[in-house]
Amino acid sequence: MLFETYGMIVPEPNTCKNYELFYQFYSLNIKQNLITNNLLKEVKSHLPIMNLEIKESINNKLQEIDTILPGIGVKRESTLREEYKISILNDDLYLKEKYFNGNYEEYINYITNIQQVILLYSSFENTISSYLKDKGITDRIFQKKLLEEVCNKVSGFQEKFNNLNDREFTINDFSTLWKYFTFIRNLYTHSSGVIDEEFIRSMENIHSDIQDTIERNFNFIERSLFPDNEKILRNNDFIESDLFIITEIELRFFRNFIIYVWETIYLLSHNLTKEITHQYSASFNLLENQFQFRHVQSPEESEVLSSMPSFYTKKISNFYISDYLCPSCISEPISLYRTLYNPNISLAEITDRKEHETLMMERVFTCPQCRSFFLSKYQEKLSDNNGTNLLNLSDDGYLLILDQFNIKGSAYMPQEDMENIQSHLSFYQLEKILIEAKKNSARLKD
Ligand SMILES: [Zn+2]
DSSP states (O other), X not given: OOSXXXXXXXXXXXXOHHHHHHHHHHXXXXXXXXXXXXXXXXXXXXXXXXXXXXXHHHHHHHHHHHHHHHHTTOOOOOOGGXXXXXXXXXXXXXXXXXXXTTOHHHHHHHHHHHHHHHHHHHHHHHHHHHHHHXXXXXXXXXXXXXXXXXXXXXXXXXXXXXXXXXXXXXHHHHHHHHHHHHXXXXXXXXXXXXXXXXXXXXXXXXXXXXXXXXXXXXXXXXXXXXXXXXXXXXXXXXXXXXXXXXXXXXXXHHHHHHHHHXXXXXXXXXXXXXXXXXXXXXXXXXXXXXXXXXXXXXXHHHHHHHHSXXXXXXXXXXXXXXXXEOSSOOSSOOEEEEEEEXXXXXXXXXXXXXXXXXXXXXXXXXXXXXXXXXXXXXXXXXXXXXXXXXXXXXXXXXXXXHHHHHHHOBSSOTTSTTTTXXXXXXXXHHHHXXXXXXXXXXXXXX
């Protein structure tokens, strides 16, 4: 229950409107959060400067307006409002220092976690209530008693939940856990997480229940898995006017708990085929090449080449940078990444389409900017301008095909001395060797 990944049981189309709604909302929310987290890691070192720039740009905007307006013969009206101090981000320094040691990343994490709790809570609450109403099960539900209602009115709920998740939750467990997260959610929506008297009182009321729920349902190993003896759910020692910062464990517990509750309700009312395989195929047109391909020439283009990572990404590491430029991206030069097939294979092995069975591939190039693929003809170079292209794919379609091309491809030239190097060199050693090889680009021309 605590350690699962982000996944959720996939609904079959048109089986349960409310479950499908929650599923969609949940997956969008999780993806957005994962992307935000990744972006945060990437720009971590720039965060303080970015904050400063945002502050400055707010001031600059006003100054800009003040210089532009007189030029066209008008003056900005000043209002009484301007007699006050107008700003954003000036007064959060205290918060950041006190709760996040002045760390911007933790501070932004806190904000995104608050948003996640609020959004998931309301999506869950709304879809469950609406489901119960649709079933004519109940007409008025008190927020705090939502899961009690579910236990009492959805026949077989408790047994199915415990069965699915190998737990022994009582009605009181469901009710207590739901109250716990309701108090947190309300603290976030009503007072931005600043602990108040009411929150402390509410938590005191369920303190022993929470303690009991955790001890009965999570064994010693589960309870002591976390660093610094962090509790699965904190339920005491709250200090008034401190910030309630939800921990990663509490957030994960919350996410999994509401998912498992919804999944249970869904499975009770629908006979789901186990493990449906979802066949998603990307749509694209295979086009005869119309481009003139050319290698990097100018110093400016060489700079682009050397500034791009040697491999497409760590995961897509069978695509290695080439010194061909993308013929489709004209405004700014960008180098193509290349993968090789040795021995050659047919395009049908990637696309699973019968009509591609006769198209044999040895070299495939891709542009990460315009999401296109360029295939040279078997035993020909790309600069023979004789191949086929897949142009401007959608984000999802592009990733799907890129992944397939990558799985079967290789970054190394056949008959090169590097041919079997992959088996006994680490990624980093390999990258070093290839960076050397890149410098000598004549050697790498295909
Ligand atoms: Zn391009």
